[in-house]
Amino acid sequence: xxxxxxxxxxxxxxxxxxxxxxxxxxxxxxxxxxxxxxxxxxxxxxxxxxxxxxxxxxxxxxxxxxxxxxxxxxxxxxxxxxxxxxxxxxxxxxxxxxxxxxxxxxxxxxxxxxxxxxxxxxxxxxxxxxxxxxxxxxxxxxxxxxxxxxxxxxxxxxxxxxxxxxxxxxxxxxxxxxxxxxxxxxxxxxxxxxxxxxxxxxxxxxxxxxxxxxxxxxxxxxxxxxxxxxxxxxxxxxxxxxxxxxxxxxxxxxxxxxxxxxxxxxxxxxxxxxxxxxxxxxxxxxxxxxxxxxxxxxxxxxxxxxxxxxxxxxxxxxxxxxxxxxxxxxxxxxxxxxxxxxxxxxxxxxxxxxxxxxxxxxxxxxxxxxxxxxxxxxxxxxxxxxxxxxxxxxxxxxxxxxxxxxxxxxxxxxxxxxxxxxxxxxxxxxxxxxxxxxxxxxxxxxxxxxxxxxxxxxxxxxxxxxxxxxxxxxxxxxxxxxxxxxxxxxxxxxxxxxxxxxxxxxxxxxxxxxxxxxxxxxxxxxxxxxxxxxxxxxxxxx
Amino acid sequence: xxxxxxxxxxxxxxxxxxxxxxxxxxxxxxxxxxxxxxxxxxxxxxxxxxxxxxxxxxxxxxxxxxxxxxxxxxxxxxxxxxxxxxxxxxxxxxxxxxxxxxxxxxxxxxxxxxxxxxxxxxxxxxxxxxxxxxxxxxxxxxxxxxxxxxxxxxxxxxxxxxxxxxxxxxxxxxxxxxxxxxxxxxxxxxxxxxxxxxxxxxxxxxxxxxxxxxxxxxxxxxxxxxxxxxxxxxxxxxxxxxxxxxxxxxxxxxxxxxxxxxxxxxxxxxxxxxxxxxxxxxxxxxxxxxxxxxxxxxxxxxxxxxxxxxxxxxxxxxxxxxxxxxxxxxxxxxxxxxxxxxxxxxxxxxxxxxxxxxxxxxxxxxxxxxxxxxxxxxxxxxxxxxxxxxxxxxxxxxxxxxxxxxxxxxxxxxxxxxxxxxxxxxxxxxxxxxxxxx
Ligand SMILES: Nc1ncnc2c1ncn2[C@@H]1O[C@H](COP(=O)(O)OP(=O)(O)OP(=O)(O)O)[C@@H](O)[C@H]1O
Ligand SMILES: [Mg+2]
Numbered sequence: 001x002x003x004x005x006x007x008x009x010x011x012x013x014x015x016x017x018x019x020x021x022x023x024x025x026x027x028x029x030x031x032x033x034x035x036x037x038x039x040x041x042x043x044x045x046x047x048x049x050x051x052x053x054x055x056x057x058x059x060x061x062x063x064x065x066x067x068x069x070x071x072x073x074x075x076x077x078x079x080x081x082x083x084x085x086x087x088x089x090x091x092x093x094x095x096x097x098x099x100x101x102x103x104x105x106x107x108x109x110x111x112x113x114x115x116x117x118x119x120x121x122x123x124x125x126x127x128x129x130x131x132x133x134x135x136x137x138x139x140x141x142x143x144x145x146x147x148x149x150x151x152x153x154x155x156x157x158x159x160x161x162x163x164x165x166x167x168x169x170x171x172x173x174x175x176x177x178x179x180x181x182x183x184x185x186x187x188x189x190x191x192x193x194x195x196x197x198x199x200x201x202x203x204x205x206x207x208x209x210x211x212x213x214x215x216x217x218x219x220x221x222x223x224x225x226x227x228x229x230x231x232x233x234x235x236x237x238x239x240x241x242x243x244x245x246x247x248x249x250x251x252x253x254x255x256x257x258x259x260x261x262x263x264x265x266x267x268x269x270x271x272x273x274x275x276x277x278x279x280x281x282x283x284x285x286x287x288x289x290x291x292x293x294x295x296x297x298x299x300x301x302x303x304x305x306x307x308x309x310x311x312x313x314x315x316x317x318x319x320x321x322x323x324x325x326x327x328x329x330x331x332x333x334x335x336x337x338x339x340x341x342x343x344x345x346x347x348x349x350x351x352x353x354x355x356x357x358x359x360x361x362x363x364x365x366x367x368x369x370x371x372x373x374x375x376x377x378x379x380x381x382x383x384x385x386x387x388x389x390x391x392x393x394x395x396x397x398x399x400x401x402x403x404x405x406x407x408x409x410x411x412x413x414x415x416x417x418x419x420x421x422x423x424x425x426x427x428x429x430x431x432x433x434x435x436x437x438x439x440x441x442x443x444x445x446x447x448x449x450x451x452x453x454x455x456x457x458x459x460x461x462x463x464x465x466x467x468x469x470x471x472x473x474x475x476x477x478x479x480x481x482x483x484x485x486x487x488x489x490x491x492x493x494x495x496x497x498x499x500x501x502x503x504x505x506x507x508x509x510x511x512x513x514x515x516x517x518x519x520x521x522x523x524x525x526x527x528x529x530x531x532x533x534x535x536x537x538x539x540x541x542x
Numbered sequence: 543x544x545x546x547x548x549x550x551x552x553x554x555x556x557x558x559x560x561x562x563x564x565x566x567x568x569x570x571x572x573x574x575x576x577x578x579x580x581x582x583x584x585x586x587x588x589x590x591x592x593x594x595x596x597x598x599x600x601x602x603x604x605x606x607x608x609x610x611x612x613x614x615x616x617x618x619x620x621x622x623x624x625x626x627x628x629x630x631x632x633x634x635x636x637x638x639x640x641x642x643x644x645x646x647x648x649x650x651x652x653x654x655x656x657x658x659x660x661x662x663x664x665x666x667x668x669x670x671x672x673x674x675x676x677x678x679x680x681x682x683x684x685x686x687x688x689x690x691x692x693x694x695x696x697x698x699x700x701x702x703x704x705x706x707x708x709x710x711x712x713x714x715x716x717x718x719x720x721x722x723x724x725x726x727x728x729x730x731x732x733x734x735x736x737x738x739x740x741x742x743x744x745x746x747x748x749x750x751x752x753x754x755x756x757x758x759x760x761x762x763x764x765x766x767x768x769x770x771x772x773x774x775x776x777x778x779x780x781x782x783x784x785x786x787x788x789x790x791x792x793x794x795x796x797x798x799x800x801x802x803x804x805x806x807x808x809x810x811x812x813x814x815x816x817x818x819x820x821x822x823x824x825x826x827x828x829x830x831x832x833x834x835x836x837x838x839x840x841x842x843x844x845x846x847x848x849x850x851x852x853x854x855x856x857x858x859x860x861x862x863x864x865x866x867x868x869x870x871x872x873x874x875x876x877x878x879x880x881x882x883x884x885x886x887x888x889x890x891x892x893x894x895x896x897x898x899x900x901x902x903x904x905x906x907x908x909x910x911x912x913x914x915x916x917x918x919x920x921x922x923x924x925x926x927x928x929x930x931x932x933x934x935x936x937x938x939x940x941x942x943x944x945x946x947x948x949x950x951x952x953x954x955x956x957x958x959x960x961x962x963x964x965x966x967x968x969x970x971x972x973x974x975x976x977x978x979x980x
Contacts, residue, residue, distance in 0.1 A: 075858065075979075096860025111855035113848050115971070124848050125859030127841040134840050176859075290642065 024051030024213045025086055025102055025183040027072075032081035034067050036423070039415050041067040043239040044081070049184060049215050054206060056218045056226045056247075058258050059236035060455040061427025062413035065219050066108060068236070069186050072217075073105040074098035096125070104177025105186040108426060108453075110169050114162030119144060121161055122176050143179050151205055165315070167198040174205065178214075185209065186217045189426070191225055192453050195314050195481060203229050221427070221455050223251045259457035267460070269467045272491035275304035279444050279475045284334035286320045286499075294320040296499035297334075302444075302475040307466070309490030309507070310479045313518050317499035318479045319361055322448050325477075326358050327351045338444055352381055355443030359433055359450050361479075367433040370422035374414060375403035377421045378436050402439075410435040411458065426453040434462055438469060445469050448479040463489060483514060502526075572649065573638050576631040579656055583627040587620030587659045592666035599674040600810045609810045612675075616666025623659030627652065657925075664932075664948075669940035678928060678935055679815040683823070684889050685901070686927030688713055690826050691881020692905025693912065693919035694833055695741075695874035700914060701837060702870040703850040703863075703972040707763025708748050709878050710902025711770035715740040716882020718774040721893035722781070724795030724886070733795055734822070734883050741879020742872050744770060749871045753864050756976040767902070775895045782893060790892075798822060798887045820888045822880060826920075829877065834916040846870060850970035853977040863977045878902075907953060914970065926952045 027049040034042040041064040049055045057065045070076045072083065074092030082089050085101050092098045095105075112121050119140045128139035141157040148155050153171050161169060170190060177185050187206075191199045206216055206229055220226050226233060226247070233245040235257045245254055255263040279302045286295035295317045302308045312318055323329050325336055327348045336343040343351055352358070360367045368377050379388050379399050388398050403417035410431045414424060421432060430453055437445070450466065451459045466489060470476050480486050486493055493509060495502040495517035503523030505513065516526035596619070598612040630652045634644045665673050692709045699706035719740035724733025744766055752759040782793035798820040807817040816827065837843035846866060848856040853863040886893050908926055912918030929952045933945040 073858075094860055094862075095858050099860060105858070107858065111852070111858045113852045113855050115851055116848070120844060121855075124844060124856070125861050127844060129841050132840070133842055135844060 025215065026051050027103075027184055027215065028084040028087075029068070029072065030082045030084060032068060032071055032083070033079045034064075034071055034076060035079045037415075040239050042071065042078075045236070045239070045241055047234055047241070049217060050232075051183075052210055052213050052215055053231045054210055054216045054218055054229050056220065056230040056233045057236060058223075058226060058233055058245075058254060060238075060258055060413070060457060061431070061453075062425040063236045063258075063455075064239040065236060066188055066425065069105065069188055069217065069219070072098070073103060073186060099126075099180050099182075102181060102183035103186065104180055104182025104184070106170065106173040106177065106188065106190055108188045108192070110166075110173055112161045112169055112172060115160065117158050117160055118155055118164075118172050118175075119157040121172060122157075122179050126180050140179070144175055147175050147178050151208055166193045167195070167201075170194070170198075170202070178209075182214065184215045184217065186219075188219045189221070189453060190218075191220055191222060196483065197313075199225065221453065221459075223254055223456065226254070227251065255456045258455065261457075263457050263460055265456065265460070267463045267467065267488050270471070272306045272470065274306040274491070275473060277301045277303040278339045279303075279477070280335075280337050281321075281325075282335040282337075284321070284324060284332070284336060286317070286324045286329050287331040287333075288320070289330075294499050295324065295496075298496070298499075298501045300494050300501065300504060302477055304473045304475050305470055307470050307476040307478060307489050307491045307507075308504075309486035309493045310477065310496060311483060311486045311493055311514055311518060312481065312496035314481045316496045316518075318481070318496055319448065320499075321496070322358075322361070322446060322477075322479050325351070325444075325446055326356065355441065357437040357440070357442040357445045357447075359437055359447035361448035361452075368421050368429060371420055373403075373418045374407065374412065374421050374424065374432060375399050375417040377432055378403050378406050378417075378439075380436060406432075406435040406439060411461065427455055427458060430454050431458060431462070434465070438465055442469065442474045444477065445474050446477045446479075449481070450478060451482075451485060483511065483518075487511070487514075572644055573631065573635040576627075576634050576649075576652060579652075580624065580627040580631040583620075583624040583656065583659055587663045588617070588624040591617035591620035591663060592671075593617055594666060594671055596662045596665040597672040598665070599672065600676065602674075602676050602814065605808065605810070607808050607810065614662055616662055616671075619662050620659060620666075623655060623662070626655050627659070630655070661932075664936065664941065664943060665939070667942060668936060671939075673935055673939050675811050676814050678931055679811055680818075681931040681935065682924065682927035683815060683819070684927070685930045686923045687823060687826055687884050687888075688881045688898070688901050689905050689908050689923035689926060690830065690920050691877055691884070692902050693908040693923055694829055694916055695878035695881070696906055696909035697833060697837075697914060697916050697919055698870045698874035698877065700909065700973050701850045701970055702846045702867045703853060703970060703975065703977070704748070704752060704867050704871050705759045705763065705974040706748065706871070706874060707760055707906070708744055708766040708770075708902075709905050710898060710900065711763075711767040712741040712744045712875055712878035713882040713885070713898045713902045713905075714774055714896065715744050715770045716879035717885040717897055718777065718882075718893055719879070720883035721793055721795045721886035722777075724797075725792050728796050730796040730798045730887050733887055734798070734880065737883035737887075738876040738879040741875035741877070741882065743875070744879075745871045745875025748875075749868045752976065753867050753871070756978065759974050759976070771896055774893075778893060778895050793892045795886050795891065795893075797891055820884075822884045822888055825880065830916050830920045837916065847970070850972055853972050853975075857977075857979070867977075904953075910969075911952075913968070922952075 029045055029047040032042050032045045033040065045068055057068070059065050067076065071078045074095045074097050083092070084090070090101060113124070116124070119137050122144055123135065123137060123140040128136040130136050144155060144157045147153070153175070155168060155171055155175065161172060164172070170193070174185070190202060194202060203225065206218070209216060218226070218230065230247045233247060233254065235242050235245060235254070237258065237260055243257060245257060251265060252263070255265060281301070282299050284295055284298045285293055288294050298321065300308065310318055310321070320329060324332050325343065327343065327346050327350070332344050334344065338354055338356065341354060343354065346354070369380065376399070379402060388395055388402070400417065406412070407414065407417050412424070412428050412431050412435070414428065421429060424432065430451070434450060445466070447466070451462055454462065466476060466478070478486065478489055487507070490507040492504055492507055493514065494504045495514060497518060497520045502517040502521065505523060512530060513526050516529055517523065521529060594616060596614050596616045600609045600612055601607070630648055634648050637644045637648065665671060692713055695709050695712060696706050716737035720733035720737035723736035724730050727733070747766055748762055751757045751762045782790060784790070784792070800818050800820055801824070803817040807813040809817070816823070837847065845856065845861050849861060849863050849866045857863050882898065885897055890897070904926055905923070908922035909919050911922035912920070930949060933948050936943070936948065937945055
């Protein structure tokens with residue numbers, strides 16, 4: 001380890017004192033540049049994180065935020081530039097060095113071993129051991145309980161991480177960093193996978209950490225969150241710092257600073273002109289492998305030229321509903337018809353050929369082939385058709401021309417469409433999926449979390465594209481846990497709770513009404529409750 | 543009754559939103575497999591069971607402590623086994639219905655009960671109706687010992703995420719080198735060390751190509767096997783077969799003596815099997831225990847398992863993934879090399895071409911059947927060894943059953959294990975995937 005002027009490593013430590021108070025640490029990035037070949041992801045970035053500060057990074061997709069954080073955490077070596085900790089320069093050969101000076105990071109994609117318990121994950125790399133390297137997991141368990149007690153986490157040290165919901169996995173990541181006495185905590189898009197409640201809880205945790213002297217670098221595309229918790233905001237565009245802002249700055253100002261043009265944060269769309277009803281789901285029940293009904297007797301329909309949003313807290317059957325439409329589910333009862341044809345029992349290929357455009361919830365697992373080029377990913381489900389394929393061979397030129405057009409239209413930030421799609425930033429990967437799915441004539445457009453991890457400028461564009469698809473006469477089904485997005489896009493909103501449909505309400509409904517329905521009230525119960533807010537509703541458990 | 547408040551109450555932290563999504567369901571096929579085996583037990587062991595007695599000789603003539611022979615009425619015993627198997631199968635089915643999973647002890651009891659039933663049925667069907675248990679188990683160790691070393695090598699490599707197909711080559715290199723060095727130095731221990739070094743050398747090639755140059759691990763392993771087979775075959779012809787004054791002096795390795803442990807070696811069956819071994823045999827017992835303890839109870843093991851499951855996560859907490867892998871592959875080579883030495887320093891007193899005869903691949907099967915766990919792999923190796931030896935013992939006792947059929951059984955079981963019919967065998971998630979920093 002090559003470190004200058006830093007007190008010795010904090011490896012085996014005595015039982016931590018409670019309450020925990022960490023020595024604060026001042027972090028300075030000076031002229032950090034990071035290039036990947038010809039691409040300059042970070043261009044002379046200067047950034048100062050004061051002790052006990054929540055410092056937010058804002059920037060478009062591909063601006064270089066994650067790259068900068070990976071440099072700070074020792075995962076990437078900077079091409080040039082210096083990192084200073086409490087005034088002295090440090091060099092990180094790897095994450096171990098960064099952790100030793102007190103930098104912790106919660107990655108955009110969690111870095112947890114699913115088959116390990118919480119305690120094993122927290123201990124990993126920072127193990128308390130007895131003689132001969134024998135693991136002392138009890139010490140780790142104690143530490144986890146201490147930290148949990150301090151921040152009000154409900155985390156069982158012996159639970160298997162793979163069986164925990166994402167929100168809890170994220171807490172495990174935070175505990176992991178705190179157990180290593182992190183004085184600076186990097187949170188890279190921590191809220192992208194959280195429900196609104198979990199997001200609020202996370203923001204409380206961040207405030208508590210700050211009160212304890214921990215500084216936080218926070219990355220999010222949701223300006224509301226950034227404004228709510230930050231002390232300072234730094235905006236990055238195309239690898240360069242374009243300025244800093246105060247959290248009290250108006251949202252539109254922050255957005256235009258990020259994107260470099262003025263952004264309209266509210267979608268202007270004309271009223272829907274619903275045509276004939278071509279897509280109908282009738283008495284749909286989906287059972288999972290354990291035999292539970294994850295979608296329970298759901299009936300609704302979508303007309304041409306209309307957007308139906310499906311709202312609900314994550315994990316209430318939305319994923320399974322979308323997968324059932326696509327033919328990805330095994331135990332499906334009921335009927336799903338598109339233009340009179342039954343889709344239940346069809347293969348995915350047949351469903352796609354029937355004219356369904358599909359944006360999956362998890363782009364990395366289901367939507368993209370990481371090792372394929374961007375151009376190839378843009379024709380993944382069209383490659384068999386003209387003009388991309390003639391007889392049995394692919395037409396490379398047509399595929400390249402298509403890629404060039406889509407990359408320009410959807411503003412995918414890349415040097416070359418021949419690069420593997422996995423090198424794109426998170427938001428740009430999402431744009432590739434949408435560009436592909438919206439590029440052929442559709443009879444139904446079905447998108448789960450269509451703008452997850454996408455910056456405000458691109459959200460504006462993607463929303464416009466989805467509305468354009470509606471106006472072209474396609475029925476559109478949007479599944480999103482982001483209530484803002486559902487309200488923004490939908491002409492009608494259906495709410496799912498525990499697999500059941502709580503009702504379908506107009507697109508202009510109030511957040512309160514939707515919130516109640518998402519908590520398990522039917523439309524009528526929710527309306528009655530809003531009319532008489534003081535009365536508590538007594539009802540039989542479902 | 544539930545009271546609903548105005549706040550949208552999301553799911554409580556720590557609980558999935560869809561009610562009752564509990565532990566992952568166990569394999570639903572297990573009760574079916576158990577039921578099918580119970581049916582086999584009823585028909586074959588009980589209804590078609592041989593008459594007369596099956597005799598198992600437990601003590602040898604020169605044993606200090608003589609234990610009377612175990613004499614079982616074959617048919618009645620078959621009926622008893624069939625009843626127990628049926629009961630366990632029904633229990634498994636009911637547990638599956640009630641809890642969605644089967645208690646571990648049910649399958650763990652079922653297997654030995656069925657195997658004992660099979661054994662009694664087979665012995666009852668022979669002309670002599672008489673076999674020696676000591677012979678069965680001590681003879682099995684000739685196969686089991688190299689299998690255990692081979693599968694431990696596999697455990698070390700694959701737990702860290704490197705597939706080791708080259709076990710066969712490592713065993714063979716160990717056997718050859720041990721024979722050569724022990725012949726030249728007249729010192730069996732020198733041969734033992736040289737064998738370990740030879741295993742490490744094969745591993746070093748595996749490590750360099752598969753970890754440093756990211757060549758497909760399976761391909762490198764296969765190539766190494768061919769390479770070692772060719773090289774040792776060539777050197778065997780050129781060096782070992784040359785005789786000086788009528789003696790093949792380069793193929794007369796000094797042997798490792800058996801070191802019986804007082805008292806323990808007198809225990810019936812177990813004594814001759816485990817406590818009258820050479821130093822290699824004792825090393826085997828120590829290694830199985832030590833690697834198990836190391837993997838599951840120490841920092842070393844936690845890091846290795848993390849590297850094999852999720853290398854990127856290990857990297858982000860400061861663990862050097864590829865260095866860990868290289869170390870494990872080298873250690874695995876040493877272990878397999880020692881296993882190879884067993885052939886020429888203990889089992890047979892000279893080297894012959896391709897003498898490992900595919901045991902390296904069977905060690906892989908033991909590794910999988912034993913669920914990448916050192917103890918599981920050792921037990922699987924024992925099962926394979928006993929099955930292999932049973933074949934030769936039965937041909938002496940005169941059996942109507944085809945020997946090849948018996949020899950096939952353990953591997954049929956392995957296929958069932960891998961395909962998830964009996965329990966579930968899951969490789970480390972990153973097994974076989976090279977790690978390149980991104
Ligand atoms: N390993 C890599 N190889 C090549 N290019 C890369 C690599 N990692 C990132 N990039 C490129 O660097 C640029 C910055 O990416 P980065 O992931 O830092 O963006 P980001 O600001 O985090 O975006 P998002 O908000 O979408 O997550 C992108 O153009 C991306 O394609
Ligand atoms: Mg990012």
